[in-house]
Amino acid sequence: MSCADAKRLVGMRFSDSFVKKYIFHWPFEIVPEDDKAMIAVNYMGEMKKLYPEEISAMVITRMKDTAAAMTYGLKHKFISVKNVLVVDLGGGTLDVSLVSMDVNSFTVKSTYGNQHLGGQDFTNTMVNHLIKELRNKNIKCDLNVSLKVIRRVKTVCEEAKIILSTAEKAEIHLDTLCNGICES
Known part of the structure; x- marks a missing residue:
């Protein structure tokens, strides 16, 4: 219906x-x-x-997937039917759609989303890992109290995550991470 x-x-x-x-x-x-x-x-x-708002959100999600598929399809001219997996990793959610494409049409075959997994979760995991690394290197700084350090670590992780969206690796230098805030 x-x-x-x-x-x-x-x-x-x-x-x-x-x-x-x-x-x-x-x-x-x-x-x-x-x-x-x-x-x-x-x-x-x-x-x-x-709620009507929920249905509207579902429609928009499918439209986003179709728009992404169209962009991909226009860039890669298809002669025969191709199935493409469209992945939308947002800040707080992950949406995945299977889209069937050919020369004249785009059809969303299936969509799945996880409302509890997104880019922010990757950032938080990276932050936790870096804080653990800082503790292992015996850098003298109260990481539980110093919001300045936590903010800097989070910023560095965000930057690295952005680099990793188009590159195979990104470097974070622990030695310079706490300059001016902590003693090593």
Whole structure:
């Protein structure tokens, strides 16, 4: 079932006159939840109620994947059907889509996302690793207290992560990381 025009329900109450007037015109069921207009959908054999904002977010996610696939497809001219895996690693989330492409069309076959894995998680892991390395090198600095050091370590990790998005390696020099803040 299509949830076209779900965006018209964003912010609407079930009791709003607009909702009452058009409730039978939408190709999906609108149900109340604490007077909020929600959309009932069958997802994998289970009935779920979704906010219009959630459906809009799903549409946007699929559009992002299609846009990325189109960019790739326009750069690499396809003669026959190709399946391409589109990976969107954001700051806080990871979205992966399988897109089928040929000369004239792009079709999103499947999409999966992890709302708890993103670039920030990589940065945090790098920060924890560097702090451990600093402790192992016996650099005299109270890393638990010094926000200045933590901020500098995080900045360096962010920079290294950006470099690693297009390169095989990035260097971080521990010796200069704490200059002016800690004693080695």
